[in-house]
Amino acid sequence: MHTSTTSTVPLEPWTAEQLAIATQGYWHNDKAPSGSIKRILTDSRDAELGDAFLALKGERFDAHNFVAQVAAHGCEVAIVSHAVDADICQLVVKDTRLALGHLGAYRRAQNSQLKVIALTGSSGKTTTKEMLGSILSRLAPTLITRGNLNNDLGVPMMLLELRPEHQYAVMELGASHKGEIDYTSNLVQPQVAGILNIGTAHMGEFGGREGICSAKSEIYAHIAKTGTSIVPAADDFTDSIAAAVQTEQVMRFGQGGDVFATDIELHAQSANFILNTPQGVRPVQLPFAGEHNVQNATAAAAFALSIGVGLDDIVIGLEQAKGAKGRLNFIAQENHLFIDDTYNANPTSMRAAADVLAQQAGIKVMVMGDIGELGSSAAQQHYMLGRDLVSVKDINFVVAVGEFSPAVQEGARSTQYGKKLQAFLSQEQALPFLISLVKTHQPQSMSFLFKGSRYTHMETLMAELMEKI
Known part of the structure; x- marks a missing residue:
């Protein structure tokens, strides 16, 4: 069961009390909904009976202006940072953006059985995530970051899709400003997390690659103490990345690392290589072109090994993986x-x-x-x-x-x-x-x-x- 597309399985409902506890908010005029809330949405166009509409406020928009409109369409609950003039139950919170994070973190905490992988990097995130999805979703229901829902809004929205049957989650974390990965990795509480590489994406925001390295290295602060930090062995910034690691267990991938590829043969639309790992050595026929995708596969193998997946299952998953739309x-x-x-x-x-x-x-x-x-x-x-x-x-x-x-x-x-x-x-x-x-x-x-x-x-x-x- 692969959930990298929108699932039709109903989500876990929320009670009014859970919403208030999770967001540290209060019900305006003590008017709380009596029934359960099936979904929390930020898009006013989709809000209907049974949903809670969370009104975000940005630099150029304020969704509080749409609360009356969603009420007219039958939605009975809104999460707001100030009460508005509308006939709807209103949960008033300090900041709706942070409330979305609190709700995601609450849902994550409810699913204590979950094994979470979080990954970031300048390139290869989506492909590595799809490879991991292919490995893990063969074994058990897996939640996988969809599209580009990898920022301070997208990550909690993905966490809201967690259900009790999920055993794994693969969360892609993006950074467009300093502190963002610190925030999102704290929400997802991964057992295994790491950086794929430090490139030049978003260089303008961070004033150079050192700044990018520092921003992405925030991911290491929130790995469970008994978990594993994944580090690229052959990156220009390997030493700086390694310095940010806080767990005892570390797994390095790439040339000179614990998991690496040898005997690489590149073909027009695929690649063959030997996967070398602490658990053994296996040949892999990868249905992706390019040496960079061989590196992505070694990274995926390192993440999967660190979360307890066997080598044979990793090879089958890599050989059956499919690329995301618009990725080669x-x-x-x-x-x-x-x-x-x-x-x-x-x-x-x-x-x-x-x-x-x-x-x-x-x-x-x-x-x-x-x-x-x-x-x-x-x-x-x-x-x-x-x-x-x-x-x-x-x-x-x-x-x-x-x-x-x-x-x-x-x-x-x-x-x-x-x-x-x-x-x-x-x-x-x-x-x-x-x-x-x-x-x-x-x-x-x-x-x-x-x-x-x-x-x-x-x-x-x-x-x-x-x-x-």
């Missing part, structure tokens, strides 16, 4: 191959994707969108990407799309391969060029890889090209 999905169309890696991007994952494209057949075209959240280093990072991507020997064309495409082009021109790169400020401008590339190279087969930060929606450009050729 291979789509064949006539004699062309489209690789959809549009879910997100950072400089590390962009280079890893180029290596995967280089393994494919035919004329190889990398289509890259902008990478966000790089702060003041954005132009320089895009310049370096332009320089490095055109230098990948087997890639024939690089098409840069977006605001930073001129910086990518400058980087490309600093090499002898500058002619490989074309830069466009918009998808509308890039599309005719991509269509002409296909026409020029007919009847040869071509392999396209599309990738960019989430906000660039590179999947739209990919879909348009697939439609036109």
Whole structure:
């Protein structure tokens, strides 16, 4: 039973008393609901009879304005930070954002049988999480972070989906500001947790990789004392990461670690390797392309071993794992191959994707969108990407799309391969060029890889090209 999609199984209901205890709030005018509450929601459009609507307040919105509207739609309970003029039971709390955290933590504490893995890192989080989901959900019901619900709102919302039958939870924790992982890892109370790597994602927020390392290392403060800390053995910041560890038990993955890969064979859409662990050695046929995914698999193995899973079960889970949507999905169309890696991007994952494209057949075209959240280093990072991507020997064309495409082009021109790169400020401008590339190279087969930060929606450009050729 895999719960990485929305489950139709009813959630554990809440009583009015539990809600008040969990949030340290009080019922306005002592008016509490008499029945149980089946769900806690933050989206006013979905709130109905039996739900509690939690009104969040952001910089540019205030969901307290929707309380009367949800009441009109039959919802009888609202969780608010101040009472509003509406005919609805109102649980008044100090801060609704923190109340959501308290509710998630309460639900986690109720499920004492649960074995929790928490992971963070600059790249590979989603793929490693899916690999762990594949390993664990074969063995017992497992709650797995869905989509990008990995921040201070998403993590407690995932915890609200916990049910008594869950034996495992795999929680992905993201950091867009300092203190966020400290907060979310405290909510999830993991037995096993760790960092995959320290890259350059969100560099603008943290003022450099040291800041990123410090923010992500907050995860080690909340691991159960008898639990295990997972540490990357071959990261630039391994020593700094190891210094943050507070548990006696540590498992290191990657070259020089306790769990590592040898005899790696990379194929166009898969990889074979020997998995070396303290519990023994096994061959693995991984249905994912790229050396970076072999590293993700060794990380998943380290997490799973640390939570008590046997080596044979780990190998079966890795060999049956499937990638998340938009993460190196291979789509064949006539004699062309489209690789959809549009879910997100950072400089590390962009280079890893180029290596995967280089393994494919035919004329190889990398289509890259902008990478966000790089702060003041954005132009320089895009310049370096332009320089490095055109230098990948087997890639024939690089098409840069977006605001930073001129910086990518400058980087490309600093090499002898500058002619490989074309830069466009918009998808509308890039599309005719991509269509002409296909026409020029007919009847040869071509392999396209599309990738960019989430906000660039590179999947739209990919879909348009697939439609036109």
